[in-house]
Every structure is written in structure tokens, then in C-alpha cells.
Amino acid sequence: MTQVQCISPQGQTTPEKTLSNPWFGKGFCEPDQYKAAIERCSGGYKSCELGIDLYKDLAKILENHSAALRQWSTASQKQIVHSSEFGTTKKSWLNSIRAIEKLAESNDFIRENVQKTVIDKMTSYKNENYGKSFLQVKKIKEFEKEFKKVQRTWLDTLDKINDAKQSFHVAKRKLQIAQNAENIIKTDVGSSDDQTSKAKLNVETRQKETDRCKSKYENAINEMERAKPDYQKQMFRILESTDDFERKRLNHFNLTFNALQQAVLSEKNKWRDEITDAFKKAIDGHNIEADIAFFNTNYGKDTKTIWPKFEDLN
Template sequence: MYINALAKIMACVRSQAQTTPEVILSNPWHDRGFCDPDQYQAALGRCQNGYESCDLFIKAFEQRANIEREYIMAIQNWSKMWQNEINESQEFGTNKKTWLAAIRAGEQAAYTHTDIVERIQHDVIDQMVAFKKQNYAKSIIHIRKIKEFEKDFENLQKPWLKLLSRINDAKESYHEKRRKLKRAEQAKKIIDSNTGASEEEKTEAQISVNAYARESATLRNYGNVGVFPIQVDNDDNLQHMIAKRHGYRSTFKNESERIEPGFYQVYLDTHKVKVELTATEQIGVHRYPFDNVHEKHCMILIDSSYALPLDGCRQSHVNVDPNKNEITGSIFFKGFLSRAFGGVTTYFVITFTNWIDFGVWTQGRLMNRQTTADGCSSGVYVMVLANQQQRLFSEYMDHIYTDLFIWDIFRTQVPFLILHDSKRANDIVHSIMLIVEQGGYLPKWPLANRYTNCMIGSHADIILSNLIMKHKHDLYFNMTQILEALRIVANKVQKHDSRFDPPTYIKYQYVPFDMDEYSASLTLNYAYDDWTIGNIMYAAGLIDEAQEYYNRSQWFENIFENTKKIFCPRNSTGNILCPSSEIEYLIPFDYRYTEGDA
């Protein structure tokens, strides 16, 4: 009985989510995120509702005041009428006086209601009118405050809408590629099941599947210049391969691969050629032993616009120097990360041991013996002798690292290099300081010599400190430049790859969670970073300044929760915000902790 009664009671209790205004009232924006396009209209609608509520409130109490006024008038009319009636009646003496006194006593109540009317008018209606005028002032057409809010919201949402548009475009591009992959897989199944299908048709189907699988599955920023050894029957065959975008690709079997540190080998079944790749610190070396196939011409294609993804190329150029057997060129492209800072230009130089003939192509059209080509569908073809070793050299900047994923290497790889290959470690640090020289700030996670603002902390500090404190740095260090860069990253807001607002961090001595959701991880990382800055200052003889950073390195204690024995975010009011349960610790997108920090 008790359980049934309790169930009936609970059935009558609506949850909090079911009793919010968004459910009770008609609200087209209910259940949408505030950052959704035009979602701020909900807030503007509430402002409009506030204006209308003021009118409704004023109207209600004006009506109440009118009722009071009508009551006063009715009492007064009633009193006047009945006093006349009594005076004209046959009543006399004390009875008449009593009646008149009773009538006049009723009239006195009108004065009480007059006071009520005045108080309603002064204390309620006039106050609400003043409030409405102050907070909901109108221009000729609009409520001024609402238009100001709308303009501010629009300006704030513009960059978000641009980003959202890019995200939606990326989603659409991804799903389109997945649809193409599915169609390619279905086509391959049909061809494979067709006993009359030729090997060429099966090969093309497999190549198509592989191409769409790569496009829809990977994040790409480099890998833009394509080098492909092929065998063709004649110019028409070559023309056909080039006219069909990437029609020169080949199948291969995994068992033909040989993979060793610094060496890769594979056999391309379509073109009957073995590919052997290795590299030095500055160049890549390719060798292509071709099978001797009757009436086939051995060629190497240089696709200067071979960009992954396929739509990544924005501009391409290639030039042939037949006197040097050399090809030079460039490609300007925008990849997943590089498009955030406007794209990257890759330059290349390729030198051949020898060649028989050459030409270029543009938009699928061959031009024999021509030396230049431009555009995102262009390249060079070179005819070589079978079994003649070819070496191709791709020049890079000598020991200058344009891509440094500092978050991923400062703990392990760089310390290892400092101990076992200090020359390379020095090159890494010099590369970091070149970025400072060219861009003005220490980087977090540079890509293509540009800032990405990827990951947290300022761990270039740690790499610098590690090299200096182990006395492995060379004689070319500019300590003045290093010290100034460290002071900036620790104390000022950088234009690129900045820490969380340093003055605010210094004020609270931790990163407040209500100002940045990465609070705990940032505080811990900055403590470590500042300790390493202190080490560099100490090594430079700046003892007092070093002590300041050593003191800052202890601020991690400000986010330690002693009961749970864990570092937790703290908001600006001082409240610690630890995960409430063990399950909450496992939430992968809980930004209180970044990749296991704390």
C-alpha cells in the first residue's frame, strides 16, 4: 500500500527539466545550444517579453486603480442619493440622524480607497513606468536596448559562424568522400563478381577504393609532390593516364613490402617496377629498377600538384632544366591544420642521374620538350632507360625543424636526444629560436614554421632549460634573446601561442576554472614551465629573478584537494571543483584534465 501510494505521489511530480519556461511556454529555441546560429534570439525574445511584461503589469494595476476609483465614485453617488432620499422622507428626530450618520460613515470608506489609489499610482504604476523607461527605452521603431543586444550578439557570433561554416563544409566533404568510397566499394564488388571483367577494370576499381579510403580517413598537411615510376605503351597511353586524375597509380601487395629503419621497398604490380626509398639528413634518395617489359617505355612522373586531400592545391609551378637533369618547383596548398594560418608553400628540387626525353603536362595535355607548367593539374614526365638507377633529391632546410609537436616530445624524445644526439637537440632549439626571431614569440606546437596554438603550456621553456642545465648547448645560443622570450611568454599575452592571460594567472596564482576550463592542467603545466624558467635565470646569474619563478612554480599547491589527494580546478571565488565520482574521472572530454594531466 505504501509503495503504491508513493508511486502515485511521484507520478504527480514533474522533473526540473519538464517545468522550465522553455517547456511550459512556446519557445522555438528550446533544446538548442546557445552558440547555434541565431540562438541568441531566445535572449532577445526574453528582452521583448520583459518589455511586454512591464506593459502587462502596468495595465493590471491601472485597471485595479480604475476599479478603486469607480468604487469611490459609486460610494459617493450612493451616499449623496440616500442622503437626499432620507432628507425628503417622513423620518425625523434621532432615527433620521442615525440613518444619515450611517450613510455618511459608509462615505468615509471612500477616502480610504482614495489613499489606496494614490499608493497604487505612486508606489506601483509610476515606479514600473520609470523602470520601463530606464530599461526599455524606445527609438521611433525599436526598443533601443534590444537592438543593442542584437548587434552585440551578431558581432560576437560572426567568427563562430565562420568557423561553423568551415566545420559544416568539412563534414560535408567528409561525408561526400565516404559516399564515394561506398559507391567505389560497391562497384568493386560488382566487378570482382563479374567473371568477364578484365584485370585492368579490377585494378582501376581497387585503386578507386584505395584513393577514397585515404581521402576519408586521414588528416593531411604534407605529401604534396608526387613521384611515380610507370611503364607505358606510347604517348596515347601516357596521355590517358594523365588525363584521368591519378590514373597512373598502381596496386601492390603487402608481402612485397620491406620496411626497415631508414629504408622502404615495395613492388608496384601495375607498372612492373621495384621502388626503393631511403634518405640522408638533407635529401631523399629513390631508386627504380624496372622490369624489362617488351615494347614498354619506362617513365617517371613528377606531379607537382599531387596534393592530399585532392582539393588542397591552390597554386603549383614546375620548371625543367635539361642541362642539369633537374626539376624544380613549388606548390601552395591548404591542409587541415595549415589552412588555419593561410596555407603553406612547399619547394622542391629533383635531380636525375640521366634521362632520354622529357616534357610537361597541364590539364591533362602533354607538351613534349616544354620546360615550364603552372596550375593545380600539372607536372613533368621523364623517360629513362630500364634498369638504370635513378636518384631523386628533395632538398630541405639544413637541420631546421619547421614542425615541432612540442607537447608530444618535450618529456621523452628531446631529453633522449640531448643525451645521445646533442647536435640534433641544438638544431631543435635553434629552430625554436628562429621561430621567435621571425614570429616574435615562443611556439607551442609549430607547423610549417607557423603558430597553431595547439595543446597547452609553454613547454619550449622546458626544452631550452633541459639543454642548458645539462650543459649540452653550443656556442651559438643567444641568451639575451632566450631570456626576453621567456619573460614575454610567462608575463604577457602573446599574439600567438599565448599562455592563459598571465596577469590574471599571477593575480590568482592559479588559472580560475570559470575563466578557462583547462584550469587544473594549465596551472600544473605553468608551474613546471616556471620552474624551468627559474633554472635558466639562475644559470644566467639572475638569482633574484630566478627566485621569483621558483616561487611561482609552487602555485600548483593552490589546486591540490587534500581530502581526495588530487589536483582539481578552482574557480575565481576559491571553490575547488573535483570530479564528483570515479565515473566522472573517466569522461574523455572532461577538459579539467588534458591527456592525463593531474
């Protein structure tokens, strides 16, 4: 399946915008729709890996920036020492250059905090909850196994309905053909009594077969209606377990956002208020329950499942 990446800076980047998938807008209890919940859990693993990579990049940038500042300071001081300046001017100039190295110290401190409170903790969370490999995600496999087990009998029921529907429609078409043939014979003055009798008998035979198939079709639909409440209950029970699994990850992400804020703002600087406001808006805008509700509205228990219903043939 090809994944289409889409960045939407002016609004929420929602699953239907970031993934090319067949699940959006369909009822959760329909065949294979549970895969949307499995994909969500799997996506959590990918997000953990992405977060770790992004924060590692940040740590490397901070490290490189500190090194560049120190190199600049050393080179600048050498040039000032060999300049024509002297006395307090040279001394003040050198001290002002050395003061710039405080930025490097600040970067080092922030980098260490990002490593300890963000990267290391996110890595531990990924290892504890997802294992060493995406293919070995035990919990996600358990969810999928449960969904498949519940849906196996339901798929048999749907197959039974479909087979009964096809048989009914075939029988009714044959009945219509027989009725048309009988009408032609009745209006044909040259038809014999034997032809008329055979045509009538064929219609009666086809009618019985059609009635039998119709009854079987209706019984299959009724059987589905009786099984539907329990099936839906079991599907939603497993779905709620995946909600809890995802909620745990989102709560950890929320802690990560706060940890990153503390790492960056551990020392006061002139950008503190701006950074504080930016982090506050980002964290205040993180609504876990809204994300869970959005999933259920578009993929889960609040979607409208298209249940099979009796379909006559005109």
C-alpha cells in the same frame, strides 16, 4: 511567430508555458539560442507596460467605486430626509449613511498612493530603461549585436565542419561503390587484366580522396574544440550581462510589489490582516535568483550544448 497564452494558477507560469518558441531545452551556445536571452529582455519591456496598464485599471476602479459610493450616499440621504422617520432615529440613520462615505475617502487615498508610488515610478523606470518605443530599446539591441558578433566566427566554423563532413561522406560512398565494383570484377572469371587494373586504380584513387576528406573533417572538428572554450566564455559573459539587466528589472518589480502593499494598507481596516498575509505570501514567494537560475537551467549556461563531433559513415 504565434504566441500561445497559458494561465497556470496551480503552479509557476514558466517561459515554456507562456511562449511558443524554438529555444526551450537546447544548449545556449548552439546557433541562435542567444535569442532566448534577447526575448527575455524584450519581455521585460512588455511586462512593464502590462504592469502599468493593470495598475491604471486598478486606479480607475477605485475612482469609480468612490464616485458610486458618494452617489449612493447622496441619494440615500435624500430619501431618508423625506421619510416618516424623525428625531434621533433620523439623525442616526443619516450619520450612518454619511459614515459609508469614509470608504470612498479610503479609496481616494489608496488610489493616489497607487498612482504616485506604483504607476508613476514604473512608468519612469520603463522610460529610463527601455526608451519610448520597443523598437528603440538600445540596450537590448547592444546585447543582440554582441551575441551576433561572437557567434559569427563560430557559425563559419560550423559551416566548415558541415562542408567537410558532407565531402567526407560523399567520398566514402564513392569509395564503397568502387570497392564493390572491384570485388565484382575480381569474382568475374571473364574480366580482363585491364578491367581489374582499372578497378584497383579507381579504389586507390577513391581511398586517397576519402582519406584526404576525412583528415579535413577531423581537422575542422579539432579546430572547433580549440575554439570552443573561448567562444563559450564570451557567450556566457554576454549572457551574464543580460542576467544583470533582467535582475535590475526584477528588483524594481519587487519594490513595486512592496509599494503596492503600502498603498493599499496605508489605512487600517478590517481586511488589513488578510491583505497583509496575502501580500506577505506574494512577496516572500518572489525569488529573483531562482528566476535567473531557472532561465540558465533551461536556456542558458547550464544547458547541454550539442557540439559537432566526428561522424563516420557506415
